[in-house]
Structures are given as structure tokens and as C-alpha cells.
Amino acid sequence: MSKLIYLDNAATTAVSKEVVDAMLPYFTEYYGNPSAIYSFANESGKAVASARETLAGIIGAKPEEIYFTGGGSESDNWAIKATAEAYASKGKHIITTKIEHHAVLHTCEYLEKKGYEVTYLDVDENGLINPNELEKAIREDTILISIMAANNEIGTIEPIEEIGKIAKSHGVLFHTDAVQAFGHIKIDVDKMNIDMLSASGHKINGPKGIGLMYIRKGVKIRSFIHGGAQERQRRAGTHNVPGIVGFGVAAKLALENMEARIKYETELRDYLIKRVMEEIPYTRLNGDKEKRLPNNANFCFRFIEGESLLILLDQNGICGSSGSACTSGSLDPSHVLLAIGLPHEIAHGSLRLTLSDQIKKEDIDFTVDRLKEIIERLRSMSPLYEDFIKKQK
Amino acid sequence: MYSEKVIDHFSNPRNVGEIENPSGVGTVGNAKCGDIMRMYLDIDDNGIIQEAKFKTFGCGAAVATSSMATELVKGKTVEEALKVTNKAVMEALDGLPPVKVHCSLLAEEAIHAALWDYAEKHDLKIEGLQKPVNDISEHEEDIAEEY
Numbered sequence: 001m002s003k004l005i006y007l008d009n010a011a012t013t014a015v016s017k018e019v020v021d022a023m024l025p026y027f028t029e030y031y032g033n034p035s036a037i038y039s040f041a042n043e044s045g046k047a048v049a050s051a052r053e054t055l056a057g058i059i060g061a062k063p064e065e066i067y068f069t070g071g072g073s074e075s076d077n078w079a080i081k082a083t084a085e086a087y088a089s090k091g092k093h094i095i096t097t098k099i100e101h102h103a104v105l106h107t108c109e110y111l112e113k114k115g116y117e118v119t120y121l122d123v124d125e126n127g128l129i130n131p132n133e134l135e136k137a138i139r140e141d142t143i144l145i146s147i148m149a150a151n152n153e154i155g156t157i158e159p160i161e162e163i164g165k166i167a168k169s170h171g172v173l174f175h176t177d178a179v180q181a182f183g184h185i186k187i188d189v190d191k192m193n194i195d196m197l198s199a200s201g202h203k204i205n206g207p208k209g210i211g212l213m214y215i216r217k218g219v220k221i222r223s224f225i226h227g228g229a230q231e232r233q234r235r236a237g238t239h240n241v242p243g244i245v246g247f248g249v250a251a252k253l254a255l256e257n258m259e260a261r262i263k264y265e266t267e268l269r270d271y272l273i274k275r276v277m278e279e280i281p282y283t284r285l286n287g288d289k290e291k292r293l294p295n296n297a298n299f300c301f302r303f304i305e306g307e308s309l310l311i312l313l314d315q316n317g318i319c320g321s322s323g324s325a326c327t328s329g330s331l332d333p334s335h336v337l338l339a340i341g342l343p344h345e346i347a348h349g350s351l352r353l354t355l356s357d358q359i360k361k362e363d364i365d366f367t368v369d370r371l372k373e374i375i376e377r378l379r380s381m382s383p384l385y386e387d388f389i390k391k392q393k
Numbered sequence: 394m395y396s397e398k399v400i401d402h403f404s405n406p407r408n409v410g411e412i413e414n415p416s417g418v419g420t421v422g423n424a425k426c427g428d429i430m431r432m433y434l435d436i437d438d439n440g441i442i443q444e445a446k447f448k449t450f451g452c453g454a455a456v457a458t459s460s461m462a463t464e465l466v467k468g469k470t471v472e473e474a475l476k477v478t479n480k481a482v483m484e485a486l487d488g489l490p491p492v493k494v495h496c497s498l499l500a501e502e503a504i505h506a507a508l509w510d511y512a513e514k515h516d517l518k519i520e521g522l523q524k525p526v527n528d529i530s531e532h533e534e535d536i537a538e539e540y
Contacts, residue, residue, distance in 0.1 A: 308453055324452070386431075
């Protein structure tokens, strides 16, 4: 096997060297607990404050509105469960969508068991919600709208600003899972009327195990992790100082390079999509063509199954992911692909390739060339393809 | 997650293809669940399986179990082939992850479906063979109309 072509950056990213370099001293040199009194711990405290400031700046928030968590899933759980609890006297109705990450969906399902009502909005064939349907779904007892900024599988970017406007005009809190969008596209919590936002370090070349939640000042929310007085008594636990430092530096780099990166990745993505769609027959592009994350491409190849495809790509050094049942660990293919209206048998043949700024055009060419061979090979052994060809004749 | 044998049978599947005018052919599974296996058998006048071929839509384990199943039935009598269980297929592959055990069941069913077709065509009764239930014909329509 030659070189590794990593096209699964929506799953996680490589930590950049600057980030690691910035983190290292906080393991061995400045290891003090930022909550301590002695001056030795000052350096850790300062580092946490500085990272908080950087991270707040990325989304136009104030530093005191940023709360560090263990990652995106914790932030999603916190936002939804704690809001539900804090606003239970006002109502028990939550609105979300059918294409959320499981960190949101399974949390909502959990709340349903606890007596809450959840509306799961449909999306169109490109994965976009309809703002009119959102507005119609709002009731007297609606306490929270949770809609992702961008979808992790098909890359569709939701109309967050419009959603925020609707939420605000009805006096309903708006949480957005921005794990895939944060640092990748522009987000402004004031302009978009976002009350709570989840983000994660490892999707932007930062470390794993660190995330944040933005909570607008004035939002009533319960603690989720009880214990010490960290994070304004809202999230207990000793600060993950190296993780926070790394997250801050990763965010700073993401912001500095955002424009160039968007341009670079969008061009590369469109080149990938163009080649695949033109050169591989019976292929569908999933997700919106325009309103799409710069690094995301997602296809369905008819007559083949995703896991087989992933193994053969892996044998060529290419890392991708799929929404087939076999890769999801259940009998059903991805809930996102089903929600955009794909039949099961088509959804099983999905492939997600997510780029980074380290990927070159020649990597894409190599990938598409291998992809063509692999798909041809899998189709040649597919009974579905055999039947299809016989019917064509 | 897969044994070396599974990866080998997936990467270099044995007996992929079709048999023209097979003695028996059977298709099991359904596209909705993501696995379809079609097995072709060529059986001589003495009831010995001379050739077995397959086509499979499915994951790595589905392809590997199909490949192994064809290997295991080749050269066997119809009665012996009937005794090739999913367990035998799994053992021959040095095991499967628990979530993939259904693939081996599908392989066993594919053998049975092909034998059933053979028995029907030749007006035979094979002791212990039951009509396979897991057939894709009912799903063919919704696959064809897409796109």
C-alpha cells in the first residue's frame, strides 16, 4: 500500500503541529490546576482565559458565554436535557429535525420517555428544512428548537439565520449543533439569534475530548455535571488545560485560514463531485449542491453496498465512510439518507468523502480512478446489477 | 474486525459469476436489509455438484460467506450439500463478528434455495429440504423503478 489518503475529516482530523506545540508545555511545565490560588497555577488559568477569548471571537460571543465541555456530544446533551428541565414549567415541547446527529436525536428520544413531546421536522431531498414548517410547528408550550448548522453526513448547511429569526420572534430558545460547521464556515451568534451552540475541538485540527457550549447570557440552564465551581458553576470538573489550549489555537488557525480554506476545499470538492458524477454511471450526489460544507462530498452508487466499497478503498490506502447498515451497526442504513427520501437499497450504497486542506488534486484523481475500478468490480458481482442489465436489454 | 480468511475471500472471491442454464439457481435476502445472494449450481446426473457460482450484493462478510459456501458445496452430493450449515461456513472462515452471523445464515439459505430450484426443475424430492422463504422477487419492483 502506498500513501494514506485520509478523506474522513468529518469523523475527525489530524491535530496540527502548531496545536500540539502549544499544548505540550501544559502537560509537563504548567500543569497547575487553574482553580488553585498559588501563582504557579496562574499560567494555566491565563491559558484557559485566552483560549476562551479566541473561541468566543470566532462566533461573535462574549468570553463568559463560552463553557468548556468534554466534546460535542456532551454539549448537545447538556443543551437539550438541561433546557428541558429548566423550562419544564413553561412547556414540554421541543422541535428538532430528522437529520440531526444521534447526540441530539437520542437525547430527544430519551426526553420523550420522560414525558416531553418532540417534533422531528422533515427535510427536502437535499436535506434542507422548510422554515415555514418550523414556524407552523411552534406551539404555546414549545421551549426549544434544536437544529444543526450543517449536517455531518451530507454536508447540507441549514438556514440558521432564518431559523434564529423565527425562534426569536416566537420567544423560543434556539440551540444549534455546530460541530461540523464551527471553524469551517462563518457563524455569528448575534446575527443568527443563536442562544446555544455546540462545537468540538477535533473537527478543526484540534485535540479530541474537548468541546464547548456557547450559552447566551440570560438563558436559564441547569448544570449538567455537578461538582466543583468551574465554568461559572455550570460545568464542574478540573479544566482540561492542554485540551483547551489546543482547541483555542486550532480555532485561531481555523479563523485565520477560513477564507483561503473554503476557497481551496470548495474547488477540490467540486472537482471530485464533477469527476465522480461524469465518470461513474448510476450515481447520485447526496446533499445540496450549493448550501454545502466546503469539504463534504456524499454519493450513492447503485447496485453496491457501502461496507464492501470501504474495505476495497482501504486496501488502496483511502479512508472514507458510509451510511450503509453494515457500517451503522444496525439493520437500517443512515437515518439522514432515509430522511432525504432515498430507498433503503440505494442508501446502502453510500460513500462520504470529506476533504482537508492537506488533500491535493492528485489525491482526488487517484481516489476517483480507484473508485471507478472498485465500483465496476462490485457491480460485476452484484445480482442487482445483473438483473438491471438484463432488464435493459 | 474480520479474520484474514474473511478478508481473503472478500478480496479474492472464489467462484464469482453465473452459470448458463444452471441445474438450480436461488436468490435470497433483500436489498432493503443490504444483502442479496444468488447461487448457481451445476449438478450432474449422479447428483454431484460439479460447479457452483455466486453473485452477491452486500458487505464484506456477505461476499466472503458466499464465496466460502460455493467452495464448500463443490464436489459434494446434493445430500451432503444440504448439510453445509451456516456454522460450517463460519468455521471455515475462522469466525465472523457477531453482527455478521446473519450473512452466514444467508449463505446457507442460498444453497437451499438453489437446491430447491434444482429439485423443482427435476421433479425430485430432497429429504429435509424446505422451500426457502427469504426470496427477493417481491422486492424487485421497487428496485427497478428508481432513477
